[in-house]
Every structure is written in structure tokens, then in C-alpha cells.
Amino acid sequence: MIDTNPKIIGLLQQKGGVGKTTLSLNLAGYFASLGERVLLVDADPQGSSLSWSNARDDASPFMVIGKAVPNIHKDLPEIASDYDRVIIDGAPGVNGLIRSCLLASDFVLVPVQPSPFDIWACADAIEQVHEAITFKDNLKAAFVINRKISNTVIGKKVFKAFSEQDFPVMDTAIHQRVIYAECASIGKTVFDMSDAATAKSAQLEIKRLAREIMQQQERAAA
Numbered sequence: 564m565i566d567t568n569p570k571i572i573g574l575l576q577q578k579g580g581v582g583k584t585t586l587s588l589n590l591a592g593y594f595a596s597l598g599e600r601v602l603l604v605d606a607d608p609q610g611s612s613l614s615w616s617n618a619r620d621d622a623s624p625f626m627v628i629g630k631a632v633p634n635i636h637k638d639l640p641e642i643a644s645d646y647d648r649v650i651i652d653g654a655p656g657v658n659g660l661i662r663s664c665l666l667a668s669d670f671v672l673v674p675v676q677p678s679p680f681d682i683w684a685c686a687d688a689i690e691q692v693h694e695a696i697t698f699k700d701n702l703k704a705a706f707v708i709n710r711k712i713s714n715t716v717i718g719k720k721v722f723k724a725f726s727e728q729d730f731p732v733m734d735t736a737i738h739q740r741v742i743y744a745e746c747a748s749i750g751k752t753v754f755d756m757s758d759a760a761t762a763k764s765a766q767l768e769i770k771r772l773a774r775e776i777m778q779q780q781e782r783a784a785a
């Protein structure tokens with residue numbers, strides 16, 4: 564039987580360009596590769612995930628819908644009932660949309676990049692999550708480091724700086740890889756690129772991230 568917990572995973576962060584859409588698409592691609600019925604909710608008025616599905620020349624392995632409205636948390640439970648897994652690709656900016664997406668999620672991943680600017684900006688993201696938890700106490704959230712470049716001093720410093728925040732950091736980091744941008748430009752995820760040798764490492768880290776989300780949820784439930 565498929566373990567569907569957490570069912571709704573939000574990729575949320577008010578800072579722009581941190582990897583919300585990239586991670587949403589690839590996590591959706593991973594869960595779909597397991598045979599799950601996956602819905603990707605594009606909650607960003609920019610419509611990046613919708614553009615991604617339009618760039619594709621065949622049917623997407625998961626459903627993509629646009630829902631950039633601040634009442635997602637009210638509408639999503641009914642829409643989600645037809646799916647095993649729902650991924651929310653959030654919008655940048657400070658508005659009611661992010662709050663609604665936080666409340667709609669079971670598990671929130673906050674992508675951050677290995678940069679001092681992301682460390683300075685993360686306080687706002689933490690505050691938003693804490694505020695959402697006051698309304699939804701079973702909401703789980705964690706940072707995920709995206710665009711990591713291996714063995715750099717800044718990478719290590721940033722991991723330490725995020726670990727010192729009052730907020731968990733996923734052990735799995737997603738590396739800077741050209742394949743993520745290449746796939747996105749043709750409406751694919753790394754799980755559609757089984758012939759590309761460069762896709763293998765990307766598939767592995769996305770799979771690890773997905774498994775770690777499941778483990779964190781299990782630990783929280785124990």
C-alpha cells in the first residue's frame with residue numbers, strides 16, 4: 564500500500580528564485596514515478612508550473628492546475644481527495660497567498676540557497692511558518708538547501724547557519740545541476756530523462772529528499 568503521509572507538501576518561501584518550482588516539479592515527478600496519482604497546484608500568479616506543462620510535448624505524468632487564490636486551504640481538501648499526493652508550488656512575495664498555502668499543507672519545505680542573503684531573509688519565512696502553526700499545530704516544516712555546490716566553505720557555513728535557526732534543516736541538499744534547468748525548459752522532470760547520465764544523480768537526491776520528508780513525518784507522529 565502507498566504511504567500517503569504527508570499528503571500535501573508545500574514548497575513555500577517568500578523569497579523569489581530559490582527553487583520552489585524546480586523542487587515542486589521534480590518531487591511531483593518522483594511521486595508519479597512510484598505510480599501515485601499526483602496533483603501539482605500552481606499557486607503562483609506567474610504560472611511557472613503551468614508554463615512547464617504547456618512546454619511539454621506529451622501528457623504530463625501528473626496533473627497541474629493553477630490556483631493562485633488566497634482560499635486554497637478551504638478548497639484544497641475536496642480537490643485533493645482524488646489524488647494520493649498534492650504538491651503546492653508557492654508564489655514569492657508577502658501576501659495572503661503564502662499564508663493560505665501554509666495552512667493547506669501538511670509538510671512545508673522552505674527552499675534556501677547557500678548565500679548570506681538567504682540566511683538574512685529566512686527570519687521572515689520562519690515567522691510565517693510559526694504563525695501558521697498557531698492555527699494548525701500538526702503542520703511540519705523544514706528548510707531544504709537548494710543549488711548546493713559541493714565542498715565549498717560557504718556551503719558548510721550556510722548549513723551551520725541554517726542549523727542554528729529554530730527550525731529543522733533537511734539532511735538532503737539539492738545540488739546545483741544544469742539538468743534541472745534543461746529539463747524544465749522542455750517540460751520534463753529529471754524522472755523523464757532516464758537516458759541522460761547526468762539525470763541519475765539528480766533523481767537520487769530528489770528521491771532521498773522525498774524519503775526524508777516521509778521519515779520526518781513518521782518521527783513527528785511517533
Ligand SMILES: Nc1ncnc2c1ncn2[C@@H]1O[C@H](COP(=O)(O)OP(=O)(O)OP(=O)(O)O)[C@@H](O)[C@H]1O
Nearest residue numbers: 579580581582583584585655710738739740743744
Ligand atoms: N538545483 C538547481 N540547479 C540548477 N538550477 C536551478 C536549481 N534550482 C533552481 N534552479 C534554477 O534557478 C531558477 C529559479 O528556480 P525556480 O524557478 O525553481 O525558483 P522559484 O523559487 O520557483 O522562483 P519564483 O519565486 O520566481 O517562483 C530557475 O532558472 C531554475 O532553473
Ligand SMILES: [Mg+2]
Nearest residue numbers: 583584607611
Ligand atoms: Mg516558482
